[in-house]
Amino acid sequence: MHLPEEILALHRNLGRHGGRVVVVGGAVRDFLLNRNASKDLDLEVFGVSPDQLEAVLKGFGKVQLAGRSFSVWKLQTQQACYDISLPRQESKCGPGHRGFKAHPNPNLSFAQAARRRDFTINSIGFDIHSNTWLDPYDGRQDLQRRILQHVGPAFSEDPLRVLRAARLAANLNFHVSDATLALCRTLNLHELPHERIFEELKRLLIEAPAPSVGLEVMRKTDALALFPEFGRTADWDTVNKTASLWPKILAAVDCMASYARSNGDSHLTMMLAALCHALGQPHVGKRLASNWTFPRHMLHGQQACVEFLQCLAPQRELNRTVPYLVRMQQMPDLLYRWRQSLKQGTLHRLALRVSIVQLTRLSHACHAWENSMRGHLPAVWLYTEAQKLGVLNHPPTPFLQGKDLLKLGLLPGPQLGQLLRKVFELQLDGELQDKDQAMRWAQKTVLTCS
Numbered sequence: 481m482h483l484p485e486e487i488l489a490l491h492r493n494l495g496r497h498g499g500r501v502v503v504v505g506g507a508v509r510d511f512l513l514n515r516n517a518s519k520d521l522d523l524e525v526f527g528v529s530p531d532q533l534e535a536v537l538k539g540f541g542k543v544q545l546a547g548r549s550f551s552v553w554k555l556q557t558q559q560a561c562y563d564i565s566l567p568r569q570e571s572k573c574g575p576g577h578r579g580f581k582a583h584p585n586p587n588l589s590f591a592q593a594a595r596r597r598d599f600t601i602n603s604i605g606f607d608i609h610s611n612t613w614l615d616p617y618d619g620r621q622d623l624q625r626r627i628l629q630h631v632g633p634a635f636s637e638d639p640l641r642v643l644r645a646a647r648l649a650a651n652l653n654f655h656v657s658d659a660t661l662a663l664c665r666t667l668n669l670h671e672l673p674h675e676r677i678f679e680e681l682k683r684l685l686i687e688a689p690a691p692s693v694g695l696e697v698m699r700k701t702d703a704l705a706l707f708p709e710f711g712r713t714a715d716w717d718t719v720n721k722t723a724s725l726w727p728k729i730l731a732a733v734d735c736m737a738s739y740a741r742s743n744g745d746s747h748l749t750m751m752l753a754a755l756c757h758a759l760g761q762p763h764v765g766k767r768l769a770s771n772w773t774f775p776r777h778m779l780h781g782q783q784a785c786v787e788f789l790q791c792l793a794p795q796r797e798l799n800r801t802v803p804y805l806v807r808m809q810q811m812p813d814l815l816y817r818w819r820q821s822l823k824q825g826t827l828h829r830l831a832l833r834v835s836i837v838q839l840t841r842l843s844h845a846c847h848a849w850e851n852s853m854r855g856h857l858p859a860v861w862l863y864t865e866a867q868k869l870g871v872l873n874h875p876p877t878p879f880l881q882g883k884d885l886l887k888l889g890l891l892p893g894p895q896l897g898q899l900l901r902k903v904f905e906l907q908l909d910g911e912l913q914d915k916d917q918a919m920r921w922a923q924k925t926v927l928t929c930s
Contacts, residue, residue: 481511481606486540486557487521491608493536499528502590502605502614505563509601512623513652523564524593524605527586530566537564551584567593591616598641599648599660600629629657639667642703643680650684650694656701664701677706678792685751691737692730699726707792709759709784725758728849732757735848739841749798750838752789753805754845759784760806782807805842808834812843816858824869825909827862831871836862878904879918888926899925 481503491501505522525533530551537543541557551566567588590605594614597603600622605614613620622629628649635641642664649656656664669677684694698704704711714726736754740747760781785803793799811830815822830836843859850856866872880903882896890896902925903918912918 481508483521483608484519484559486559487523487562488608490523490536490540493539494525494528494533495609497528497532497536499533499536500526501608502526503608504605505602508604508606509619509623512604512620519560521560521562523562524567524590525564525586526567526588526590526593528566529586530584533564533566551582569593569596590614595632596634597631598635598638598644600631601654603631626652626654627657628654628660630660630663635660636663636667639669640672640676640680642667642669642701643672643677643684643698645701646694646697646703647680647684647688649697650688650691653690653693656697661697661700664703669703669706672706674792681792682748685733685737685755686740686748689737689741691733691751695730695733707788709756709788713758713761725761728846729755729758731849732845735845736841739845749801749805750841750845752785752798752802753809753838753842756781756785756788756802756806757809757842757846759788778807778809781809804834805838808839809842809846812840812856812858812862816861819861823909825905827866827869828871828876828908828910831866831875835873836866837872840866876908879907879912879915880904880922884915884919885922885926888923890926 483503487501487503494501502524503521504524507521510516528536534543534545534553537553537555541555544554544556546552546554546563551568553564555562555564566584566586567590568582568584569588569592590607591614594603594605594616597617600617600619602619603615603617604619606612607614617631628645630641645656645660645664648654685691688694699714704714710729713729732754733751736750740750758781760778760783782803785806786799789795789799789802811834815826815830827836830839840859840863843862844855847856847859863872870876878900880900882892882900885896885899886892890899899922903912903922906912906921907918912921
């Protein structure tokens with residue numbers, strides 16, 4: 481494993497004090513998977529006291545004690561930032577992911593220290609001194625098998641690991657062992673704080689190439705109980721002996737994730753909209769012959785989305801934009817149906833209410849389950865028309881502002897505001913093409929009313 485020279489120098493320095501440096505964490509796992517590993521390494525140092533370790537670290541850069549009870553330091557050098565810790569054992573002393581008491585012990589063996597790790601693939605170490613892999617729990621074998629397997633009973637002490645299992649499975653495209661799934665189902669997730677739940681869900685949505693893998697893990701571990709709206713949607717297929725809603729959601733989030741990758745964008749708003757787009761359907765589903773119909777499900781979906789986000793993510797912009805996108809998801813289909821009689825002002829006004837590029841992407845994602853290689857035709861049409869009108873990525877900007885009308889002799893007040901609104905309406909309808917034409921129309925109107 482190739483390491484920076486400053487880490488090798490740190491290893492040599494600590495070695496003179498009887499210390500042994502082991503590289504641990506995600507960098508080891510990603511190296512063995514031939515993935516791009518972060519240059520910000522995690523190091524575990526055996527055989528030295530906290531005071532000895534801190535004194536040596538100060539010779540290599542800026543040192544900050546990140547967790548006194550856990551004996552974790554951050555070392556900031558000119559090249560990178562490293563998390564450096566002493567080996568420790570942990571014992572459960574309270575509920576939740578913070579209910580632990582740490583017992584740092586530099587004399588632990590690597591196998592003893594690794595027992596607190598979540599998964600075997602995260603319990604592998606690289607011993608710099610001996611240039612060998614330390615793998616007491618067969619993590620390398622599980623990497624080859626592409627499986628997530630918990631290290632031991634300590635896994636159950638932190639229920640947040642259930643959500644981490646979902647995220648890691650999606651990031652790596654691994655499956656979770658039956659034993660680990662069964663253990664996850666026994667954990668009490670409801671003791672977790674909402675902000676940590678949302679943080680794990682957010683990372684799943686914006687980091688994973690295929691978030692559906694993680695969502696399926698959540699379903700299999702009963703973690704969807706944290707989100708009643710999604711549990712109800714996932715249960716719909718079982719209760720009604722159909723296979724429609726949950727697979728549609730999985731297809732939608734994977735489709736949206738592919739858009740994010742191709743556009744260099746990890747837009748949480750769009751991922752949440754894709755995730756929530758079918759939440760209203762269980763409320764209104766009706767069986768007609770051999771098919772199901774979901775009349776006005778967007779309105780119910782908007783409300784369910786609001787409740788979901790207000791509980792987990794009290795962020796004003798998300799709470800405003802995502803539910804409205806869910807409500808508007810069928811607008812491309814409606815506009816396409818009436819496209820022959822559609823007026824230019826309709827799309828201009830739509831762009832004032834919602835981002836058309838976001839709306840069309842959501843429409844594509846909502847129909848991803850149809851496996852159309854060309855995309856959803858109404859969304860393609862709306863995208864093209866909005867692009868022609870220049871309102872694909874941003875709403876139309878008024879030609880005139882209040883200061884323009886003040887030059888015509890109008891005074892601030894209701895009359896000025898009414899005239900501005902009238903000019904903008906004509907602009908949206910395409911009757912005014914530029915600022916000069918808008919000014920001439922406004923001037924003529926002012927003179928007529930004088």
